[in-house]
Amino acid sequence: MTEINRRLVLRARRDGLPHVGDFAVEHAPMPEPGPGQFVVRNLYASLDPALRQRLTLTDSYVPRIELGEVLTATTVGVVAASRDPAYPVGSHVVGHHGIADYWLTAAGPVTRTIDPSAASSLSHFLSVLGPTGLTAYFGITRVARPRAGETLLVTGAAGAVGSVAGQIARLSGCRVIGIAGGADKAARLTGEYGFDAGIDYRDKTLAGLTAAIRDAAPEGIDLLFENVGGIQLDAAIDCMNERGRIAVCGLISQYNATEPPPPLTNLFKLVARSIRMEGFIVRNYASEYAAAAATLARWVGEGKIHFRESIHDGLEAGPEAFLSLFTGWNQGKVMLRLEPSA
Ligand SMILES: NC(=O)c1ccc[n+]([C@@H]2O[C@H](COP(=O)([O-])OP(=O)(O)OC[C@H]3O[C@@H](n4cnc5c(N)ncnc54)[C@H](OP(=O)(O)O)[C@@H]3O)[C@@H](O)[C@H]2O)c1
The missing domain is CATH 3.90.180.10 (Medium-chain alcohol dehydrogenases, catalytic domain)
Known part of the structure; x- marks a missing residue:
């Protein structure tokens, strides 16, 4: 030392x-x-x-x-x-x-303790096999609970949590749409992460974002994996189907805000459409990390998850x-x- x-x-x-x-x-x-x-x-x-x-x-x-x-x-x-x-x-x-x-x-x-041979780099124990991959895993499998044929929207979709969350939902048979910042990241969603559609939110108003989601999901959204909040959450709620589910993972658009966020104009649609909204913290599942990381490692090895x-x-x-x-x-x-x- x-x-x-x-x-x-x-x-x-x-x-x-x-x-x-x-x-x-x-x-x-x-x-x-x-x-x-x-x-x-x-x-x-x-x-x-x-x-x-x-x-x-x-x-x-x-x-x-x-x-x-x-x-x-x-x-x-x-x-x-x-x-x-x-x-x-x-x-x-x-x-x-x-x-x-x-x-x-x-x-x-x-x-x-971890077995370093379970990954090609120790860095993976902080990414796909670590907190962000585990957050995606438990948020999708325990909170969103997708069923084959449903449509899931992910915000912050090109990020560490969002990209893996979308890919896990696709493995469950969902159609997956992501929202990310900029044309490159939006293109990466379909090109690299295998999503069905990618939306660039930059320069979009609430109405513009809502129209883009409707365009990508004319049948509506059944599940929302929320990382961002603000107008992305508001637009997504507007596009959700009856008995939809929202897994609230994070609200990054508010973490540096100096003003209170604008009110969600579509919040009453949670009532009208019987939508369930549930937050979660990954460490709620700490006792299951090792088993979940093993599943993620297998998916990575099989080429099913990219990060x-x-x-x-x-x-x-x-x-x-x-x-x-x-x-x-x-x-x-x-x-x-x-x-x-x-
Ligand atoms: N619940 C839990 O236990 C748990 C655990 C880990 C992480 N999280 C949450 O998961 C989310 C993603 O975390 P991560 O570690 O995977 O980070 P990340 O998505 O890899 O990186 C953050 C991304 O957030 C987007 N962003 C930043 N500021 C924004 C703003 N003002 N408006 C809209 N988008 C903004 C940017 O993506 P663009 O370039 O696409 O804008 C940025 O690349 C965060 O909300 C975080 O708090 C929750």
């Missing part, structure tokens, strides 16, 4: 889009494990939209990050020192850890990589590679 542990910390918080300078890399002493603890040498760290809420919200489902604290996220790494026999030195682990070279931790509900990763090198790249989630500059699961040889 080296003597210095570099960590990504929060320096300032603000309303609206964070600035690169709100974060800093600081040096700290190397941690030493006490009884029942172990130290993880992080190889990759995930950067997720939910981190934005943890910078300011006090009522999120995970605690707020205070000024001077290390940012935490899902990481994949190797145990470097251990006083827990269940996590021996050299074993590979995934868990919720600090975004740092080394992190002192103990067994927890989302911590698990992209946006990998940035080094802790210093963290702030800019994080902000790419909110400009749409990212092209897949955003993460940091903390060990050049990983």
Whole structure:
């Protein structure tokens, strides 16, 4: 082990889009494990939209990050020192850890050892076999619960969660339509991810978006996998069929908002059409991660699921990589590679 542990910390918080300078890399002493603890040498760290809420919200489902604290996220790494026999030195682990070279931790509900040979790159344990792939898996199979022949709409469809959610729904026999930002991402939905139709939302009003969804799904939408909120959610509700189901995964259009969102003009259609709307958090299913990841790994191996990763090198790249989630500059699961040889 080296003597210095570099960590990504929060320096300032603000309303609206964070600035690169709100974060800093600081040096700290190397941690030493006490009884029942172990130290993880992080190889990759995930950067997720939910981190934005943890910078300011006090009522999120995970605690707020205070000024001077290390940012935490899902990481994949190797145990470097251990006083827990269940996590021996050299074993590979995934868990919720600090975004740092080394992190002192103990067994927890989302911590698990992994078999690195189950994937062609350890990065996949943060993307398709990790939090985003698992979110797509449980959101589709447990919340949306598709039936063959139904039509599913995904917002944020070219992203890490959305692209996998749409592909899983197609494996269930659904017709799948996606909404994404820009012509390239919309084309990627049908070309790379096998969706039946892709819609570019940029420059579209509520009426324009509603017309585009109706055009792509003249028979209406049975299922909505919602990642974005705002007018995308409003337009989608307008196009939903009787007894439709909405799985609310995220509302990224609101995470940096400085004004309250405009009201949903079509909300009463949930009543009129007996539509079920249900939010979920992936960690509700933590006890089933290993089995779900094995299914996802099989689908990837069979060429049934395609995915992209946006990998940035080094802790210093963290702030800019994080902000790419909110400009749409990212092209897949955003993460940091903390060990050049990983
Ligand atoms: N419920 C859970 O447990 C859980 C777990 C993980 C993630 N999530 C949610 O899943 C969603 C996707 O997360 P991800 O990690 O897969 O990220 P991602 O989709 O790979 O990246 C974020 C994408 O969101 C879109 N976006 C950003 N700001 C937007 C805005 N103001 N309006 C419309 N679109 C915007 C951009 O896509 P375009 O270029 O297409 O605009 C961007 O590429 C998020 O809402 C996240 O909070 C939920």
